[in-house]
Amino acid sequence: MPTPTDGTDGTPGDGGADGYDLRxxxxxEVRDDGGVLTDLAVNVRAGTPxxxxxxxxAASLDGLAAYPDGRAxxxxxxxxxxxxxxEVLLTAGAAEAFVLLARAFAPRHAVVVHPQFTEPEAALRDAGHAVHRVVLDAADGFxxxxxxxxxxxxxxxxxNPTNPTSALHPSDVVARLARPGRTxxxxxxxxxxxxxxSAxxxxxxxxxxxxxxxxxxxTWGLAGLxxxxxxxxxxxxxxxxRAQPLWAVSSPGLAAIExxxxPDALAxxxxxAAEIAVCRAYLLARLGEFDDLRVAGTPAGPFVLVELPDAAAVRERLRDLGFAVRRADTFPGLGGRWLRIAVRDAATTDAFVEALTKARSTRDPEVPEVSS
Incomplete structure (x- = not known):
């Protein structure tokens, strides 16, 4: 069953005093790697934009002398x-939207359902709001x-689908959370x-x-925009x-949104999305070759969450072998046994599984061999 918690110590703005690095x-995982690592840590679609x-x-750059006009x-x-x-507001990514929500609303009882993207909770705390956590159960597939x-x-x-669990909650189940007076x-x-x-x-x-x-x-590879x-x-x-600064989205950003x-872009x-589903199925099949690796729930996003006994050490060994994966112990409700892996093409998955096999077979020097 999901576990209700008080979050951290209940102090607004503490940003993760209970040990979770919400930021x-x-x-x-790849910021300072010099481009040498195969990136399975960031969920931006490969080969984009x-x-x-x-x-x-690029064509929008000719209009940079004018202030952005977001009407179109x-x-x-x-x-x-x-x-x-x-009923539409354009923002500088979803991260800005979380900050605006925290500024514009004054919740008496804010709840964040975890494990999930940590920026909503961080923004609420930074704005002075206490946060109550509801932690979903790994045994139930989150x-x-x-x-x-x-x-x-x-x-x-x-x-929804949730980062990092890749759980897709049916729309009718999510809608059941709505109440008069609740945002x-x-x-x-x-x-x-x-x-x-679909959801x-x-x-x-x-x-x-x-x-x-x-x-x-x-989907479009525009994290930098x-x-x-x-x-x-x-x-x-x-x-x-009213909480948003003027001209929050740049002219190049507006051109990209439009x-x-x-219709062609949506197609x-x-x-x-269909290709991601195929590649995810292949990744899941390959991960199924490891007896002590467990995939969380039924993944529906462009990433999967996995549990394995020595995840922290494996993550470091994977870096040495050329692959970056996302540590998951910064997500409330998870710990050091979890890793998030981005879905990539079959060739990348095969190379990753080969590296994972090596990473799992390498023993730490301080762990002695067991004599028979």
Whole structure:
């Protein structure tokens, strides 16, 4: 069963006094490697951005002398999700959206469902809000149980599909978290990597208090450009807009947003999602060759979470063998036995599994051989 906790010591702004480094993210695994490691730590799709998107962004540079005008991009996002323009806010990635939410709202009882992306909790704490954690159960595949969220919670944050567990929660189950007077924040940063976006709530306008966050940085390889958006009722969007600095999204970012929500781009994203599903199935099959390695739940995102006894040591050995994977002990609810692995093509997976085999067979020098 999910475990309710007080988070850290309940002190607003402590950022992880209970030992979880909420500000650690996957890019730290490869930031200073000089490009020599095969990156399985960051969940940006390999081989992106595509050439046509680079050309679109480059063409926007001629307009840099003018202040950004987000009207066309905002209207394009609204059309893509069948919403009025007043229900869309463009942001500098999903990370900015979490900060805006923490600034704009004053929750009495904020709940973050873990394990998940740690930035929502960090932003809430930095804004002075105490955070209550509901930790999902590994034995149950980290599946969401709406009953585990306290009834009096007035601000609830959930990822879907969830980073790092790769769990995809059915949309009707997620919608059961909604209540009058409650703000329900659903982070769908990886939803466009799910074929058909089958569990998305992005087009739902009948769920009270619903706020959906979307990112365009993962599928399109634009983490350095910082683009995303928020979908919510007009009242919520107005609150967030007042908390947002002027011109938060650059002109190149606006051009990229508009380009990434065209019908052709959506079709390309759907093809990419189908390819990810095939590559993930292959990765899971190869990981199944290890008797003492357990994959969490039923992965649905462009990454998988695995548990193995000596994960921390294996991660370091993998670096020596040329592969970076994401440590998972910075996620509340997980510990040193867990690693997150990004889905890549079959050839990369084969090379990774070969390295993993070597990493698992290498003994630490301080561990003596056992005599028979």
């Amino acid at each position: 650690h993210h996957g890019d730290a 595509p050439a046509w998107l680079k050309a679109t962004i 991009a905002r209207a394009a996002v609204a059309r893509r999700h069948g919403r009025p323009v007043a 599946r969401l149980d709406p009953a585990a969220v306290p009834e009096d919670a007035d601000f609830v944050v959930l990822g 329900l924040v659903v982070d769908e940063a990886f939803m466009d990597a799910v074929p058909g976006e 998305s709530l992005a087009a739902r306008r009948d769920v009270p208090g619903l706020v959906v966050l979307r990112s365009l940085t993962k 910082r683009i995303g958006y928020v979908l919510a009722g007009a009242e919520h969007i107005a609150l967030l807009e 380009a990434c929500v065209t 390309e994203a759907e093809r990419a």
